[in-house]
Amino acid sequence: MEHPVIWLILNILDIYFWVILAMVIMSWLIGFNVINGANPYVRQISYALHRLTEPLLGPIRRLLPDLGGIDISPIVLLLALQFLRYLIIYYAAPLL
Numbered sequence: 180m181e182h183p184v185i186w187l188i189l190n191i192l193d194i195y196f197w198v199i200l201a202m203v204i205m206s207w208l209i210g211f212n213v214i215n216g217a218n219p220y221v222r223q224i225s226y227a228l229h230r231l232t233e234p235l236l237g238p239i240r241r242l243l244p245d246l247g248g249i250d251i252s253p254i255v256l257l258l259a260l261q262f263l264r265y266l267i268i269y270y271a272a273p274l275l
Contacts, residue, residue: 185271192264202228203253
C-alpha cells in the first residue's frame with residue numbers, strides 16, 4: 180500500500196514532466212511553422228505552458244552557458260525531475 184502523500188508528490192512530478200515535454204514539442208511545432216503561432220488557441224496554450232514551466236526553466240537558463248541557439252534547459256529540468264522522483268522513491272521505500 181502506497182503512502183498517499185508520496186503518491187501525490189510522484190503524480191505531480193509525473194504531470195509536470197509531461198507539461199515540460201508538451202512545451203518543448205509546442206515550441207518545435209511553432210518554430211518549424213507546423214502550427215501557426217498567431218492562432219489564438221495556439222497562443223493561449225503556448226502562454227499557459229510557458230507560465231507553468233518558466234519559473235523552473237528561467238533560473239536553469241541563467242546558470243547554463245550560452246550554447247548559441249540551443250536551449251538545453253528542458254533537458255536539465257527533466258533530468259532533475261527524474262532524479263528527484265527516484266530520490267523520493269528511494270528514501271520513502273522504508274515508509275511503505
